Amino acid sequence: MPSIRHEIPLQLLRHRAEVAPQIARAVGLPVPDLPCWRPGPETVTLLSPGELHLDVVLVGAKVDKPEFAIIHEVQNSCGTTELERIALSWPAYVTHARQRLGCPVALLAFCPDERTARKIAAPIETGHPGFTFWPRTYWPGMLPAITTIAEVDQRPELALLSAPGHLGDGERRRVLEMVLEAQRLEPDMRVQNHDYISTCVPARYRKEWEELVAIAIENYHWESDFAREHQAIGRAEGQVEALSGSVLRILERRGLAVDDAVRARVTNCTDIAQLTHWLDLALVVDSAEKILDPGTHPSSESK
Incomplete structure (x- = not known):
């Protein structure tokens, strides 16, 4: 089953396809300026039975x-088996998609990380004279820091x-x-994005990250116009079920026991x-029961 560190970057790109050329240009890949970007086919049918599955x-x-x-591929490992698979599949992805x-x-x-990016970027000799495939890779440090x-x-x-x-000392907090x-710009993706960043933050900075989460929740205000506009947009049908499931999922992923009374509420x-x-x-309580503390409720619970 794909991990959250594999799926979230892909979900972000599917959600806003125009991010892909922004990333490509930021890491030095020339991409033409085109007015429309959209998700394309993620499978390519081969001449023989079977398909190639692209990220x-x-x-x-x-x-x-x-x-x-x-x-756009997400590649989190660079072991021998992975490198062998990449050598056979990635050149085919490009030629068949083209x-x-x-x-x-x-x-x-x-x-x-940089080490993985360098190993994955090694040239792939296809065997055809002059046809050497060079994967283009990047890691978070190659993207500009977002601080405003x-x-x-x-x-x-x-x-x-x-x-x-x-996450160096000079810019980590910002x-x-x-x-x-x-x-906050995408409330419906907040749980998945929090999980993703929590898995990426090194253990030595985890406490600082969780403290910032707690402060953000306590102060709970929308700093940007774009965020405030999105907060005002009505939720899609079925959000109640998604939110209740997310509450229980976070409590359980944090190792907190959820009794029948909390689950029913x-x-x-x-x-x-x-x-x-x-x-x-x-995200911050130390027991599941504390989310039901009446003193913390912003509004009465629907009956």
């Missing part, structure tokens, strides 16, 4: 004609993707603060404001 494809177009495509889309195609791989509200407004996805590479601001609640408040509390 995500983003296609830049003028009107309906593809002009350039970026295959044949299907009829436009230039580049492959870009997101790696967790204005940057978060423009590039919230980059705030999340770049943060693990900018970078993590902007991660929290970016999470959470699953039977239909008040979105109440569930959102419980979601925030679930």
